[in-house]
Amino acid sequence: MKRLSLPLLFFCTMLLFSQSKIDSLQQAYTNAVHDTVRVKILQELFGEYKYDSITKAKATILSSIALSEETGNIRLQIESLNKYADFLGSRSSYDSASIEYHKALRLSEKINFNSGLFESLSGLGNLFWRKGNFEKAKEFHEKSFEKAKKSKGQEDVVHYYNNMANIYVETGEYVKAMELYTKAAEEHKAKGNIKDYGIILGNIALIQRRLEDYPKAIVYLEQSDSIFNLVDYLPGKAFVEYSLAVVYKNSGKLKEALKYNRKALKSYELLGNIKRQAYAQYTMGSINWEQKNYEGALVDYKKAHDLSLAIKDSVNVGYCLKAIGDAHHKLNNNKEAKENLLRALDVSKAIQLNLIEMDACESLASIYESEKNYGEALKYKNMFIKVKDSFYVKEKRGLAAEIEAKYQNEEKTKEIALLESDKKLQTLQLAKRVNERNAIIALTIILLLLAGLLYNQYRIKQKTNKELRELDELKSNFFANISHEFRTPLTLIKGPIEQLEQNPAEGLKIESIKMIRRNTNRVLQLVNQLLDLSKIDKGSLQLEQTEGEVFKCLRGAASSFSSHAAQRGIDYKVQIPHELFWASFDRDKLEKILYNLLGNAFKFSDDGETISFSASYLDNELRIVVSDTGKGIPEEKLPFIFDRFYQVQQGTTREHEGSGIGLSLSKELVALMDGTITASSEIDKGTIFTVALPIQKIKTGTLASEPTFPPNPNADAVKKPFELERKVNNILPRLLLVEDNPDMSYFIKEHLQELYHVQEAKNGKHGLEAAKQNPPDLIITDVMMPEMDGVELCKAVKSNLDTSHVPVIMLTAKAGIENKIEGLEMGADDYLTKPFEPKELLARVKNLIEQRKKLRNRFSQREVFIDPKEIAVTSLDQKFLEELLGLLEQEFSNSNFGVREMQEHLAQSKTQLHRKLKALTGESPGELLRNFRLKRAAQLLSKKADTVTQIAYMVGFNNLSYFAKCFKELFGVPPSAY
Known part of the structure; x- marks a missing residue:
């Protein structure tokens, strides 16, 4: 009876359709002898009907399922079931679609049909994506990918890329989404899948729209629209209409937005796509909102909410609830506003929708603040900040743009390579036609010349690449170091200022003010050095000579290091002639040279060593010698110390990190003054820098009095800065703070000492000894330290049975993800990047100690x-x-x-x-x-x-x-x- 009913069905439908393709398919179905062929024709007819007549499409695909089941062709039955399930899912009948997909899945498993398994698993993944359950969607798509790899179906792999990218877009992971869309676009373009290529372009436009790059989004949408018009693909055209409506709305062009949104709403109603209807209705509300028609916006948002709720679209339900809450707030209905915003917050937490959670918290904070309920306002404001800090939209936007640029560059490179190949081929063909008699000889000569040129180009390219790699490495090290140089003082400036902002009545201690001043000067010095280098590169740095007393200038520069020498117990010897030396010179640049040389001498000398500074004038030449008894510089590295960005010690364990520009700047300034600077050094004996500057003396004389220059005044009486004194409370948890920067150590200890007993260590080696001697409850360590860095310390602590149970928090100015991964792989329990919030550090310390208490209680x-x-x-x-x-x-x-x-x-x-x-x-x-x-x-x-x-x-x-x-x-x- 089923076979007899099918021809009657299509005889009736033939009267309703005049399209030639449908007529030809119906005729082919009537003439078909084999049932297998009839099922295939029914599937094609379904493809023609599904966007024009829902009823006929449904009847056709059900007929194909029945016929394939009757003939016993399980593969065709699986294909028809998957097509029917996809049809139901696109019309938001999720439960019915799930049933059909599971039928197809069971049959595919029964006959081990990998292609059918992929379609069923992929379809189930898309169902959960539409419903907003992204974790479940990922699970099914990962399973489908395994089946695609087994069947070696490249088209299935491309569909997997697109499906996973759709999920990443909804969860805000735009970098991953762009990577997968790019792969899918390349595959579709290479195989000539025009419609699918248009879909991918539309998806990329969606990312650009969410990243607020509207001009680029419009370009992609126009490309996508031209493809959909070419293939007459209604869902694609509807998508473009809706996306353009959103883009124009966000760009402030509300008239165009309204026009395209109405078109999209009609298209989605025609397609029966309830989910997209809800989106378009939501956008209509947004347009009313922009026009300050809040009552109209509220009506549209509620319609969108009801449509999304009917199809269990959790994502759009969250967006609608948040929008309804904001509309009520604008209409002064704060009670209804808070109810809807709290519901939005619950939905966003359930499906991990960070954007809605962040916006809902901000709106709730604003409402409670308007009601003068400052406690609740602060609570939601803190929640907003916490979510915002974990969701760097701008950073993701930059990374996505970088990936897109990489893709565009690859396309251009391929085109250039193709043009070059064509040009070489034409040259060879022309040479062959010009002289056929000597073809072999000419070809040999050309090949030899070409080989020689290629070899020469290869050598030049290799040399250039090597130089570029070395330069890139130097620049990378420079930026890493300059970042560390800036982050540490900025942390020490930012911390006390935030403390003052939070507690203005308490003010700041004099130690904190001095610390801010020191670190401000440190940042200013770095900026000035960078500006001087920039001026030197442009050739705009000029000498500004004025008359003055040279030796007096030298004494002033040398004396600024006296207190530092006394503090560290360094034997600081200064020998400057006690006579009048009047000349025309650039005082500022001379002082910069001296500060750099003396600063390096103190930086690379240990406490208790000797540093000498001497100056003399002979034969119209000022000679300055700075020497120290420090560690010295290896002989093989000595020629490079004046190179820009170069540092003798590399890595995280170097004892005195810097920017690598001080000596380079000094050399440039000396050269500007037509002088010379040289260096000599021996390992473990010290280093000597000699500067010779041509200066014309104006007049000489003897000073009336010879001032003394004591190297270490009151050395024994000098106290170490920022010594925090407090009584030890053995009841408090014990923390070990390992930090080589005294200011940073003071800053951290000041915030921890009220709640914990803090023991300090100045580097990783001392910290490890202290941890072994008396294991603390928790260790806080910097990464970059002398003798032993934080990574080595963490590894040693975690590999020692006596200390392996101690939690470790690592602090660093290196913000790269690879640095964080390295620390965590070494066993670190937590990782904080400078500059950090003291409250965050306190919270993490408290959490780790509480976790250890819970583990002990558990035992x-x-x-x-x-x-x-x-x-x-x-x-x-x-x-x-x-x-x-x-x-x-x-x-x-x-x-x-x-x-x-x-x-x-x-x-x-x-x-x-x-x-x-x-x-x-x-x-x-x-x-x-x-x-x-x-x-x-x-x-x-x-x-x-x-x-x-x-x-x-x-x-x-x-x-x-x-x-x-x-x-x-x-x-x-x-x-x-x-």
Whole structure:
């Protein structure tokens, strides 16, 4: 009967359609002999009907399912089921679509049909994407990708790229989305899939629209629209109309936006696409909002909300609720506004929609502030800031633009390479026609010349690439170092200012003000150096000579380092002639040279060493010598120290990081003054810099008095700056702060000392010794430090059994993701980038210490089954606990086994074992052994393994009354009642 009913169905529909393709397909169906061919024709007819007549499309695809099932062709049945499910999903009948996809999935698994499995899994992924369940959508798309790889279907892989990119767009991960769209676009363009290529261009336009790059979005949309008009693809045209409406609305062109949005609304109604209708209705509300018609906007937002709710589109429901709340607020309906915004907040948290969560928090804060409920306003403002800090839209926009530029450059490179190939081919053909008789000789000569040119170009290119790589490496190191140079002082400036902003009545301590001034001068000095280098490169830096006393200038520059020398116990020797030396010179540039040379000498000298500064004048030449007894410079690196961006020591463990421009600037300034600068050095003996400047003396004389220049005045009386004095509170948690910058160490300790007992260490080596000697509750360490950096410290702490349980927070000015990954791979428990909020550091310290307390409490609970994997936080701690519990399991019944035997077996001293177990479990070794025996006794009692007396002996207790007492203390009941 089914076969007889199908021709009758199509005979009736032939009267309603005049299109030649539909007529020809119906005729082909009538003439077809094999049922397999008929099913294929029905599927094609479905493709023609589905955008024009929903009823006929549904009837056609159901007929194809029935016919394929009747003929027993499972593959065709799977194809028809997947097409029907896709049809239902596009019209928001998600539950019905899911049923059909699962039917197709079961049949595909039955016959191991990889292509069918891909279509079903991909379709289910798209269903969950439409519903806003992105985690579930990712799960199904990942499964579909595995099937695509097995079947080696490249088109399926391309569809996977597009599907995953759609999810990343909704979750705001635009970089990943752009990467996948780019791959899909290249594949579709290469294979001539014009319609699919147009869809990808539209999707890329969607990213540009969300990134607010509207001109670029319009370009992509116009390209996409031309393709959809060419292939007469109605869903594509509707998408372009809606996207243009949004773009023009966001650009302030409301008239054009209204025109395109009305078109899109009609198109989506014709297609029966409820989800897109909801979007267009939402945009209509946004246009009314821009026109300040808030009542009209509220009506449109509610319509969009009802449509989205009907199809369970959680994403758009969240957007609509937020918009409804804002509209109510504008209409002074604050109660309804707060209700809708709170609902929007719940939806956004449930589906991890950061943008809505951020906007809803900001709107709630604004409403509560208008009601003068400042407590609630502050609460939601803090929530807004927290979400905003974790969602860098602008940064993602830059990265997406970079990927797009990379794609465009690759396309241009391919075109250039193709043109060059054509040109070479034409040249060879022309040479062959001109001289056929000597073709072989000419070809040989050309090939030899070409080979020679190519080889020469290759050598030049290799040399150029090597130089560019070296330059790039130098520049990369420079920017990394200059970033570190700026971030640290900015942190120390920003912190006290924020503290003053939050507590203006308390003011700032004089130490904090001095710290701000020091670090402001440090930043200003760096900026001035960079500006001077820029002027030198442009040739605009000129000498500004004025008459003055040269030796007096030298004394003033040298004296500025006296207090620093006294503070560090450095023997600072200054030898400047005590005579009048009047000349015409550029005082500012001479001082910059001296400050750079003396600054380097102090930077690379340890406390207690010797630094000398001498000046002399002979044969119309001022000679300045700066020497130190520091570590020295290796002979092979000495020729490069005046190169721009060059640094003798590289890496995170260098003792004195800098920008790599000080000596380069000094050399440029000396050259500007027609002088020379040279350097000599020996390892572990020191370095000598010699500057010779031609200066014409105007007049000489003898000073009336010869001022003395003491190198170390009151050296013993000088106190170290920012010494924080407080009484040690042994009840407070102990923190170890490892930081080589005194200002940064002071800044951090000032914010932590009220809640924690803070011990300081000036580098990683000292920090490791302090941690081993007396393990703290938590370690805070900088990354870039002398002798041992923070990464090595973290690795050493986590690989040592005595300290492996101690949490580590790493602080660094390096903001790259690779630096963060490196720190976390070494076992760091948390990672903070400078500049950071002191409140954030406090919160993270508190969270890590609380986590350790919870782990100890977890171990000390009354549970009789103990799993070390639930307690330890590192593999080393887990291994230690597994070994310990294995030992207790083996020896718990031995009444002679005690803490001493435990120490011997684990090769730990009494102090080490006690400290380790207290940190991990909150129990001493004796308590741990006793409680283990009691828990094992409880386990045996619960199974009624024996009498109480026998069980007490079985778990190693010789005294029954002591056993009963301990058991009751732990479990609250005597053994007989357990």
